[in-house]
Amino acid sequence: MRIILMGPPGAGKGTQAKRLVDKFGMAHLSSGDIFRAEKAGGSALGQKLAEYMNAGQLVPDEIVVEIMAKAITSCDSPAGLLLDGFPRTVAQAEALDAQLDQAGKSLDGVVVITADEDEIVERITGRRSCSDCGKVYHVKYLRPQNDNLCDKCNVQLVQRADDTEGVIRQRLAAYNLQTEPVIAYYRGRPNVQTLFVNGTQPPDNVTADLVQGLEQLKTEM
Ligand SMILES: [Zn+2]
Structure with a gap:
């Protein structure tokens, strides 16, 4: 195939x-x-x-x-x-x-x-990741336990510059x-x-x- x-x-x-x-x-x-x-x-x-x-x-x-x-x-x-x-x-x-x-x-x-397209925009703009371990979260679909902090590392999650x-x-x-x-x-x-x-x-x-x-x-x- x-x-x-x-x-x-x-x-x-x-x-x-x-x-x-x-x-x-x-x-x-x-x-x-x-x-x-x-x-x-x-x-x-x-x-x-x-x-x-x-x-x-x-x-x-x-x-x-x-x-x-x-x-x-x-x-x-x-x-x-x-x-x-x-x-x-x-x-x-x-x-x-x-x-x-x-x-x-x-x-x-x-x-x-x-x-x-709107769905893709929502998926990508909502991505946040941990700068320590690289784990990717989503503000709506995969939220961290504490607001904007990595569950494992407890550091602030960041958004990639081109995820706009x-x-x-x-x-x-x-x-x-x-x-x-x-x-x-x-x-x-x-x-x-x-x-x-x-x-x-x-x-x-x-x-x-x-x-x-x-x-x-x-x-x-
Ligand atoms: Zn982490």
């Missing part, structure tokens, strides 16, 4: 990706992890990547595709793979198709975790702008299933929906 997992920031994509990999055994190809490893490995490609990342610039499609193609072709997990963070643009999606074609493989599905509504709405707008054409591209591909799962539910319910959707997809493959 070869699938792409997509979802806006704050929708719990990372947690769900881990759970799906545990359940189905496919390789988890997270572009963030792969980029970090490539950078740390110091290859010529890794050095080019580092230049863009260190300057805070967007990495050009051809570099992204080259790195991800290498990871995909060297992945021989019999259970398949779960792509996370790639492809982000239609050009990347087309390059991925060409890559898979060449290897005699194909993509089976695109899974999108959806979530209401303005920053989150900007990130969500960027996500929509980038991913909507990619989702539309895959909806136009006859052999690729698209599956939407409501991420505005407790995490266990999201997992249950994802698992059910993927089991279904497997039977149709």
